[in-house]
Amino acid sequence: MKQMRYFIVTGTSKGIGASLAKQLLDIENSHVICISRQHNQELIDTSENKSSRLSYYSFDLSRTNEMDQLFEQIFETIDSVPNIESISLINNAGVLNPIGPIEDNKTEDIINNVAINLLAPMVIVSNFIKYTNTYNIDKRVMNISSGSAKYLLPSQSCYSTSKAGLDSFSKSVSLEQLHKSYPVKVVSVYPGVIDTQMQSEIRSTRKEDFPYVDQFRQLAEQGKLQTAEYTAEKLIQLLCSEDFGRTTVVEDLFSIS
Numbered sequence: 001m002k003q004m005r006y007f008i009v010t011g012t013s014k015g016i017g018a019s020l021a022k023q024l025l026d027i028e029n030s031h032v033i034c035i036s037r038q039h040n041q042e043l044i045d046t047s048e049n050k051s052s053r054l055s056y057y058s059f060d061l062s063r064t065n066e067m068d069q070l071f072e073q074i075f076e077t078i079d080s081v082p083n084i085e086s087i088s089l090i091n092n093a094g095v096l097n098p099i100g101p102i103e104d105n106k107t108e109d110i111i112n113n114v115a116i117n118l119l120a121p122m123v124i125v126s127n128f129i130k131y132t133n134t135y136n137i138d139k140r141v142m143n144i145s146s147g148s149a150k151y152l153l154p155s156q157s158c159y160s161t162s163k164a165g166l167d168s169f170s171k172s173v174s175l176e177q178l179h180k181s182y183p184v185k186v187v188s189v190y191p192g193v194i195d196t197q198m199q200s201e202i203r204s205t206r207k208e209d210f211p212y213v214d215q216f217r218q219l220a221e222q223g224k225l226q227t228a229e230y231t232a233e234k235l236i237q238l239l240c241s242e243d244f245g246r247t248t249v250v251e252d253l254f255s256i257s
Helices: 017-023 041-047 065-079 107-132 157-176 197-205 213-221 228-239
Strands: 004-010 032-036 053-058 082-090 138-144 185-189
Touching: 004 017, 004 065, 004 107, 017 032, 017 041, 032 185, 041 053, 053 138, 065 107, 082 107, 107 138, 107 157, 107 228, 138 157, 138 228, 157 185, 185 228
Parallel strands: 004 032, 004 082, 032 053, 082 138, 138 185
Antiparallel strands: none
């Protein structure tokens, strides 16, 4: 029986997440498990023409108190296969809003930002490690962070704070795993400036809400945004590399050869 390589990816309805899932389906003997609020029918259709498998879970990641049940279902599927070579998790889902001075941010938007960008990955990683603790296989977690965690700008306090928290969480869990019998490698990575809906949101922001909006508009006008497809390619290259986990926070994804 062929050994399966499992990949769990959040935020696969569009952008980097959709590109990640699509390219992971090209890996031989892969089983890609997608989690997003809305199904990506294109991905589902693509998987039908591949030898790899795809499972799709429609789930709102802000419902963190229901995530335990979700991962119970996911690992019932994984545990039903006796021959597993590796299992990887990519926490990709994220939201930018609210943009603007903190006093202008709505309470529900602040809560939603931290829930999706930080709390959801924390609970997901907790479940991932709990269910794979006894798996003597290659286990990896990639948390998609942002340069905004380190290079701060006004009017992005919620996004920057949640991503900085994700970096700290990745470092802490990586330390916890050092002396485990079957450790999980954990990495937080800055994917760069990408042509996604998040960038469109930034460019549509009023200058009085985000003083640096013109610089972001210029990046798009000058064609300096990376494509989601190329970014996904580099992320998968990092995920599958022998050096994965050697550096916990990868700030320059595109320096990896």
